[in-house]
Amino acid sequence: xxxxxxxxxxxxxxxxxxxxxxxxxxxxxxxxxxxxxxxxxxxxxxxxxxxxxxxxxxxxxxxxxxxxxxxxxxxxxxxxxxxxxxxxxxxxxxxxxxxxxxxxxxxxxxxxxxxxxxxxxxxxxxxxxxxxxxxxxxxxxxxxxxxxxxxxxxxxxxxxxxxxxxxxxxxxxxxxxxxxxxxxxxxxxxxxxxxxxxxxxxxxxxxxxxxxxxx
Numbered sequence: 001x002x003x004x005x006x007x008x009x010x011x012x013x014x015x016x017x018x019x020x021x022x023x024x025x026x027x028x029x030x031x032x033x034x035x036x037x038x039x040x041x042x043x044x045x046x047x048x049x050x051x052x053x054x055x056x057x058x059x060x061x062x063x064x065x066x067x068x069x070x071x072x073x074x075x076x077x078x079x080x081x082x083x084x085x086x087x088x089x090x091x092x093x094x095x096x097x098x099x100x101x102x103x104x105x106x107x108x109x110x111x112x113x114x115x116x117x118x119x120x121x122x123x124x125x126x127x128x129x130x131x132x133x134x135x136x137x138x139x140x141x142x143x144x145x146x147x148x149x150x151x152x153x154x155x156x157x158x159x160x161x162x163x164x165x166x167x168x169x170x171x172x173x174x175x176x177x178x179x180x181x182x183x184x185x186x187x188x189x190x191x192x193x194x195x196x197x198x199x200x201x202x203x204x205x206x207x208x209x210x211x212x213x214x215x
Contacts, residue, residue: 033069033109035062041107042071045100049092050075055085056129058119068111074119078133081118090116125175131156134177141175142167 039062050057054077061072075081075089094114100107125131125139132151139148139158146158146165155168 038062038108042097045107046073046093046096049096050089053085053089053092055081055089058123062108065113068113069108070113070115071108072115072117074117074123076118076133078129086116086118090114121177121179125177128153128169131175134175138178138180139175140178142171142173145178 039060042062043057043060046060047057050073055075056077058074058076059072061070061074063070063072073089073093075086077085081089093116097107123130125134125141128151131148135148135151137148138145141158144158144160144165146160148156149159149164150157155166155172158165158167
């Protein structure tokens with residue numbers, strides 16, 4: 001996760017206000033903003049640059065944290081996004097916000113922190129691309145739990161206990177990926193110690209037999 005910030009302007013003092021200590025006097029007040037409207041404005045600015053970088057803008061979150069705002073941006077792509085990609089997108093988003101403010105006025109007032117990352121497995125599957133990126137995963141949707149085995153332009157196919165179930169996108173609710181833990185009795189840990197000891201013993205016997213025939 002990449003974090004970037006920008007310091008906001010210092011507010012003016014009110015006439016007759018009691019003098020505060022120096023540390024408090026230096027701290028900028030957090031501007032009051034319409035979070036919904038500001039989030040929409042930010043999305044309009046950054047979505048084109050995210051798509052130009054080859055990624056999908058999955059979500060834009062904006063919240064207040066102390067004396068700053070936190071802007072959380074989730075991006076994804078087929079095959080996912082690595083740390084280098086996150087760093088590139090973070091720089092592009094930061095530059096786009098700065099450029100938008102230089103040309104069209106303030107987009108995100110005051111001090112803010114930018115966090116860029118990818119969606120986790122707990123994010124709901126709501127778009128066709130989400131389902132496509134989770135082929136072979138076990139998911140729960142519409143009261144069913146099954147493995148995604150196919151995705152096309154019209155919908156998905158789930159394998160539910162060995163039975164294929166076709167579901168159209170227009171009838172799908174949000175899907176949720178199920179976390180799977182491989183059963184211990186199905187895990188492959190390689191040869192166990194007993195097998196390894198037997199193999200070593202057989203190799204030693206073979207070496208002894210070969211040595212006895214040599215003069």
